[in-house]
Structure formats: structure tokens, C-alpha cells
Amino acid sequence: MLEALIIFAAQLILIPIVTIRTILVVKGIRNLAAFIGVFEGFIYVISLGLVFSDLSNVWNMVAYALGFGIGLFLGSLLEAQLQIGYVTFQVNILNRDDELVKNLRAAGFGVTTYVGEGIEEKRYRLDVLAKRNREKEFHKIINTLAPRAFVVSYEPRTFKGGFLTKRMRNRAS
Incomplete structure (x- = not known):
């Protein structure tokens, strides 16, 4: 035994x-x-x-x-x-929302915005890359400021350049 x-x-x-x-x-x-x-x-x-x-x-x-x-x-x-690694969020909203973008950036998230075409009207997409341990914080901001947003997330394996890598380099030096 x-x-x-x-x-x-x-x-x-x-x-x-x-x-x-x-x-x-x-x-x-x-x-x-x-x-x-x-x-x-x-x-x-x-x-x-x-x-x-x-x-x-x-x-x-x-x-x-x-x-x-x-x-x-x-x-x-x-x-x-x-919560090892990073997560990428694609946030789709019906109207341009500068307050949402400003709040995400103020919280330290890198945000890239796009304008797209839906079936009937323009759509706005935000791409956000974050550490996985900040996922709840991200969703709290989205749920507060854009509760009807369509959010898709996935985990990138590699990335190069951009806002986040620049911040990581600055912290290392």
C-alpha cells in the first residue's frame, strides 16, 4: 500500500x-x-x-x-x-469611442484602432496586446465603458516591435 x-x-x-x-x-x-x-x-x-x-x-x-x-x-x-504569456484582444464596437481608448491607454494597455465596414455601417476595432495576468483588468474596463462590445481574444506565440516590446526593453535597461 x-x-x-x-x-x-x-x-x-x-x-x-x-x-x-x-x-x-x-x-x-x-x-x-x-x-x-x-x-x-x-x-x-x-x-x-x-x-x-x-x-x-x-x-x-x-x-x-x-x-x-x-x-x-x-x-x-x-x-x-x-498566467504565463500574452493575450491579444480584438474589440469591435459600433461607434468610435475615444474615452474607451484613452482609458485603456491610461491603464497601460497599447491600443491600435481601425475603421472597418460592416454589412450596413462602419465598425471600429481596437487591437490590444497585454500580459495574461491583466486580462481581468482589461475586461473590467471594457465591461464598464463598452458593455456591448464584441471581444475576441487569442494568445500570440511571438511578436516583434510595437508599444509593448519597447516598454519591455525600457524596463530591462
Whole structure:
């Protein structure tokens, strides 16, 4: 039974590590992902070795599977807390809204505005790039000043130039 507890605990540690390492690879943070991968491999070999050492022990297999499932859940919670990376928002509004743009910029968001054509009338689009940990702050401003806005968000993998990279460079120096 002690082996089953060790396997379960190992999975609770391993799977959140796998989740974070995968996210780091996708976001291009390869050095840290490789470093974390060393620990991942070590824990993986130990826990799987314990399972394979006695395939007649059903409790070890159950502990592995339960630890895996709960570890996935914990990994997703951890990722939500870390909020690694950036998010891009496209905000579509019916009318030009200089107050909204001014408030977003005053809050430190970089905003680029566009005029487009809808089916019947002009539309206005704002493109905003922000760190993921500022997503709630962004939505609060939008919900207060433009509650009917259509907002689409996605995570960019790479970017170059512009307002945000200039600010990051200034902070580094």
C-alpha cells in the first residue's frame, strides 16, 4: 500500500510539471522547459517503475490513474494562477469611442484602432496586446465603458516591435 501512495503522490507532482513544461514549450520558453523536463523524467521513471515492478498489484495501477487525473486538474489550476504569456484582444464596437481608448491607454494597455465596414455601417476595432495576468483588468474596463462590445481574444506565440516590446526593453535597461 505504501507503493500505491508513493505512485499517487508522484503523479500529483509529475502531471502539473508536465502541464507547465508543455505550456512553456508552446510559448517558446525552451530553456526553462528543458530544465523542468529533467525533473519530469526522473519522477516519471520512478513512478512507472513502481507500477511495472508488480503488474498484479491493481492498487498501484489505480493510484497511477487517479494521480494522473487529479494531477491534470491541479496542473490546469496552477497554469491559471501563473498566467504565463500574452493575450491579444480584438474589440469591435459600433461607434468610435475615444474615452474607451484613452482609458485603456491610461491603464497601460497599447491600443491600435481601425475603421472597418460592416454589412450596413462602419465598425471600429481596437487591437490590444497585454500580459495574461491583466486580462481581468482589461475586461473590467471594457465591461464598464463598452458593455456591448464584441471581444475576441487569442494568445500570440511571438511578436516583434510595437508599444509593448519597447516598454519591455525600457524596463530591462
